[in-house]
Amino acid sequence: MLRRQLLRWCTAVAKPKRLEGVVVGEILKLSSHPQAERLNICEVAIGDNMDPVQIICGAPNVRQGMKVPVATIGTKLTLRVPNPEDATKTVDKVVKIKKSKLRGEVSQGMICSEEEMGLADSSDGIMELAADSVVGTPIADYLEDTSSTK
Helix, strand or coil: CHHHHHHHHHHHHCCHHHHCCEEEEEEEEEEECCCCCCCEEEEEECCCCCCCEEEEECCCCCCCCCEEEEECCCCEEEEEEEECCEEEEEEEEEEECCCEEECCEEECCEECCCCCCCCCCCCCCCCCECCCCCCCCEHHHHHHHHHHHC
């Protein structure tokens, strides 16, 4: 019940622009990163008319078959980071998602936690979406649908 209320509130106050470019994805394949034991290489479906993308992820709860929020290339996320001038405080930092290499492997997006999308102050891993979530659905629409149907 509390989670539903939180999602309803987050959907109401989250600016649609903040979540623009974040879609429902499905982890099709998962393998260990050859150069980093805490990282995984994920093959992720992000839409019907799109090829799966490779995303490097270090979250402890990532697994094959999960439905997850994916920030696609070009998405701008506002992250809370430690304030360099005062370690007891945080500041907002806008990060643009781009194709990059992590330890020699290409990453074409970011699998997100609730914290990274600005929906929670902290999180223990990536956000797991309902198994029946439709791949490619904008995450703002997903959050709106789940908050209004429960």
